[in-house]
Amino acid sequence: MHGPHKWRHRFRAHVSRWTVPREVILDLLSRTSKHISAKEIYASLYRMYPGIGLTTVYRTLDLLVRMGLINKRTFGDGPSRYEFKSEKKNEHHHHFLCTKCGRIIDYSDFIDEELELVKKTEETLAKKHNFKVLDHNIEFYGLCEKCQ
Amino acid sequence: MHGPHKWRHRFRAHVSRWTVPREVILDLLSRTSKHISAKEIYASLYRMYPGIGLTTVYRTLDLLVRMGLINKRTFGDGPSRYEFKSEKKNEHHHHFLCTKCGRIIDYSDFIDEELELVKKTEETLAKKHNFKVLDHNIEFYGLCEKCQ
DNA sequence: TTGTTAATGAAAATGATTTTCATTTCCATT
DNA sequence: AATGGAAATGAAAATCATTTTCATTAACAA
Numbered sequence: 001m002h003g004p005h006k007w008r009h010r011f012r013a014h015v016s017r018w019t020v021p022r023e024v025i026l027d028l029l030s031r032t033s034k035h036i037s038a039k040e041i042y043a044s045l046y047r048m049y050p051g052i053g054l055t056t057v058y059r060t061l062d063l064l065v066r067m068g069l070i071n072k073r074t075f076g077d078g079p080s081r082y083e084f085k086s087e088k089k090n091e092h093h094h095h096f097l098c099t100k101c102g103r104i105i106d107y108s109d110f111i112d113e114e115l116e117l118v119k120k121t122e123e124t125l126a127k128k129h130n131f132k133v134l135d136h137n138i139e140f141y142g143l144c145e146k147c148q
Numbered sequence: 149m150h151g152p153h154k155w156r157h158r159f160r161a162h163v164s165r166w167t168v169p170r171e172v173i174l175d176l177l178s179r180t181s182k183h184i185s186a187k188e189i190y191a192s193l194y195r196m197y198p199g200i201g202l203t204t205v206y207r208t209l210d211l212l213v214r215m216g217l218i219n220k221r222t223f224g225d226g227p228s229r230y231e232f233k234s235e236k237k238n239e240h241h242h243h244f245l246c247t248k249c250g251r252i253i254d255y256s257d258f259i260d261e262e263l264e265l266v267k268k269t270e271e272t273l274a275k276k277h278n279f280k281v282l283d284h285n286i287e288f289y290g291l292c293e294k295c296q
Numbered sequence: 297t298t299g300t301t302a303a304t305g306a307a308a309a310t311g312a313t314t315t316t317c318a319t320t321t322c323c324a325t326t
Numbered sequence: 327a328a329t330g331g332a333a334a335t336g337a338a339a340a341t342c343a344t345t346t347t348c349a350t351t352a353a354c355a356a
Contacts, residue, residue: 017302017353038343053305058344074222077313079343094269096279105279109272113265117258121242124257125288131244131253134290140273142282165322165333186313201336206313225344227312 007069014067021052025060029070035081035104073137075104098144105144114138155217162215169200173208177218183229183252221285223252246292253292262286 007026008018016022024045029036036044038061042054061082064070071083075097081104086092093108122133155174156166164170172193177184184192186209190202209230212218222228223245229252234240241256270281 015302019303019353021304051305055306055345056304059303074224076220076222096273096277096281098279099282105277107273107277109276110265110269113268117261117265120261121258121288125244125255125290128257129244129253129255130293130296131246131288132291132296133244133288134247136286136288138284138286140269140279140281140284142273143280145278148278148280163333167322167334169335199336203314203337204335207334 010067010069014063016063016067020049021056022060022063024049024052025057026064026069029064029082029084032084035073035075035083037079037081039079041082075139078102095139096144097139097141098147099141100143100147103144158215158217162211164211164215168197169204170208170211172197172200173205174212174217177212177230177232180232183221183223183231185227185229187227189230219283223287226250243287244292245287245289246295247289248291248295251292 007023011018011022025041028041028044038054038057041061042052042057045052045057061070061072065072065082069085071085072080073083073095074080075095091108093106094114096105096107097103098105118136121136125131125133155171159166159170173189176189176192186202186205189209190200190205193200193205209218209220213220213230217233219231219233220228221231221243223243224247241254242262244253244255245251246253266284269284273279273281
């Protein structure tokens, strides 16, 4: 098996084996900038690896989410979509969803303001309500340029 | 048919008829503070109105969303949940989802800060990317008091 | 090299939602 | 108040995403 084995040791720590489907799926996700669905992953891999089943894609995605390597999101209807977690802070972005055509658009304005709000909210939720905040999601809905 | 007919005229404007299932479903939603699923609505209504089918519940919910009377949300997995849109600004709230037990908790801290961020973001999205923002969603994930 | 155990794939099961279609109900117009 | 036509409804079937089952295969520690 070729390709980057940089995640191999993290699988060990999770009592998980380093297998071809896992390497290939993780590699695809790390090279993909957009959110992709399980079926899209399955389709992308089919030509090169026809042996990899959709079930394994789902199971691997679930594992990667638990390992904290990828994010899972459900944008309204449709299938869940997965995105590689970038370590780079400046790649942080939000989503705008066109309610007409379903397009998902990333943008990264007001990240600082958002981080400020998130920080405050997390502190308050922790103190006042005793919640442990681990993640958050902010998204906007409306009409994209084409659909207005 | 008894009950408040205050929405009747809005149905006319939407080229929709004022029917028993629609009145009953809307009435239930307006009296319910929590997010409820289609099946929960169906079950609540079953004793009093056994004739109302689950299909009609789904269709009515879809109509009410299009009319702007209710909000539809998909909290991760599980069924979509619906919530009556309150006109009262002070009833605006956010959601905290416990990733362990699935509990959804409303809270309403930092509404002002959030509105500020939302306003700024909407303006920028409109100017810079030419999107028309109609709605937004902010939610936090983590562990609730019981699940830590 | 081998034994055990996790991982896999195919098929079936599940659960939410949508579609189909024959029947019923609403309601504008007699 | 009666009525005709379109919209709404309900039951069943279809669809779609995801999960479970189970027999087989592959990873990897010893």
